Amino acid sequence: MKWGVFVKLRDRVAIVTGGAQGIGQAIAQGLASEGAAVVIADLQEDKAQATAAGVSEAGGRALALKVNVLNLADLQAMVDQALAHFGQIDILVNNAGMLIVKPFLEMTEADWDLQLGVNLKSAFFATQKVAEAMIRAGRPGRIVNVASTSSFTASTIPTVPYDISKAGVHMLTKSSAVQLAKYGINVNAIAPGTINTELARSALEPEKLAKFGQVRIPIGRLGQPQDLVGAVVFLCSDDSAYVLGHTLVVDGGWLA
Ligand SMILES: NC(=O)c1ccc[n+]([C@@H]2O[C@H](COP(=O)([O-])OP(=O)(O)OC[C@H]3O[C@@H](n4cnc5c(N)ncnc54)[C@H](O)[C@@H]3O)[C@@H](O)[C@H]2O)c1
Numbered sequence: 001m002k003w004g005v006f007v008k009l010r011d012r013v014a015i016v017t018g019g020a021q022g023i024g025q026a027i028a029q030g031l032a033s034e035g036a037a038v039v040i041a042d043l044q045e046d047k048a049q050a051t052a053a054g055v056s057e058a059g060g061r062a063l064a065l066k067v068n069v070l071n072l073a074d075l076q077a078m079v080d081q082a083l084a085h086f087g088q089i090d091i092l093v094n095n096a097g098m099l100i101v102k103p104f105l106e107m108t109e110a111d112w113d114l115q116l117g118v119n120l121k122s123a124f125f126a127t128q129k130v131a132e133a134m135i136r137a138g139r140p141g142r143i144v145n146v147a148s149t150s151s152f153t154a155s156t157i158p159t160v161p162y163d164i165s166k167a168g169v170h171m172l173t174k175s176s177a178v179q180l181a182k183y184g185i186n187v188n189a190i191a192p193g194t195i196n197t198e199l200a201r202s203a204l205e206p207e208k209l210a211k212f213g214q215v216r217i218p219i220g221r222l223g224q225p226q227d228l229v230g231a232v233v234f235l236c237s238d239d240s241a242y243v244l245g246h247t248l249v250v251d252g253g254w255l256a
Pocket of ligand 1: 017018019020021022023024041042043044067068069070095096097098118119146147148149191192193194195196197198199200
């Protein structure tokens with residue numbers, strides 16, 4: 001990690017949902033390396049603690065919280081504990097997500113509710129609760145949603161509610177950006193392509209996944225969580241002050 005005077009997020013406080021592993025972990029580490037204190041909010045308490053410990057050992061500030069983003073009381077507690085521990089919230093990254101792969105005809109109402117709940121409803125209410133705290137404190141803020149290339153294009157594997165949830169995240173980004181702009185809160189998103197994480201490996205076996213990266217992604221490889229960090233830091237920093245409601249695609253050229 002690069003600590004020093006040239007960091008972009010000095011004295012900021014960031015909450016990263018789903019920060020215990022994969023993309024969220026890389027984002028939490030990346031924000032910390034730019035000087036932000038990070039709250040790692042995840043269902044997996046042990047992994048969240050381990051990620052927070054890694055950030056602290058590298059010289060950063062981190063707090064791990066057990067949070068189920070489906071639960072609105074948990075989201076409120078996340079905000080309250082972040083404020084109690086660090087005194088302010090400047091950044092929220094709505095990253096927590098999951099993927100249900102199941103044939104279209106077999107998808108149940110419970111699958112739909114879970115998929116849309118974790119990926120979309122949670123981002124709406126986390127945004128609402130964090131924005132409320134920012135507005136109350138009179139502080140500007142940054143919210144970054146983790147959308148997907150599935151926001152724009154349907155997958156060939158059967159993940160219809162997932163794709164719909166990510167299309168929703170794309171519009172949540174635009175709609176909430178319009179509503180929150182007057183408070184100095186910029187809402188944007190990243191849309192990752194296929195990134196080598198547990199979530200992607202649950203949809204496609206590792207060999208098939210690697211082959212997909214080599215053959216189908218123009219840059220010739222799968223993305224790694226680290227590939228997304230620069231885009232998120234940009235959207236959280238002063239460099240993107242005039243960027244609102246934008247979804248930045250980071251996909252090795254897949255959508256192109
Ligand atoms: N991996 C990809 O190819 C890819 C592509 C585009 C978008 N995304 C999105 O990136 C985000 C992160 O995914 P990932 O690939 O790192 O997956 P991952 O499975 O490695 O990590 C997801 C994290 O979210 C947490 N989480 C899940 N449900 C939760 C809940 N109810 N409450 C709190 N935490 C919860 C998990 O515990 C885990 O730590 C997701 O929103 C995903 O949809 C992933």
